């Protein structure tokens with residue numbers, strides 16, 4: 411009776427041990443993969459957002475680009491956007507779409523030459539400065555450059571961990 415009992419306990423302990431090793435072997439890489447973005451410091455990335463001639467002088471248009479620090483499972487949310495304005499033959503300005511009040515996406519009204527925020531009535535001029543409403547400061551701007559006939563934006567990754 412005690413021999414059968416100790417054999418049973420041995421088999422239970424062996425099965426628990428094997429199960430634990432198998433779970434660790436499978437789970438460790440998965441957990442490491444899921445947590446890795448939090449320990450990687452994102453770098454700034456220049457993103458190609460289109461040809462110079464795709465936008466006329468004085469025109470403002472919405473552009474999209476991939477966030478430089480997307481999580482592996484981000485899917486469509488890895489896409490970010492900005493408002494690109496051509497101010498001269500060779501100069502561009504890019505504004506973040508997020509209102510500086512509480513972050514709602516602003517819209518460009520070309521007829522009025524204003525950015526409008528639908529959440530609390532924030533209004534910005536075409537140069538991104540505040541025209542009316544609660545926003546405390548101008549729209550955030552991206553650094554823009556032109557290279558080989560293309561427009562590029564300097565995008566910044568999200569700070570997920572202290573660096």
Ligand code: FES
Nearest residue numbers: 509511512527532
């Ligand atoms: Fe834009 Fe409040 S979030 S005005």
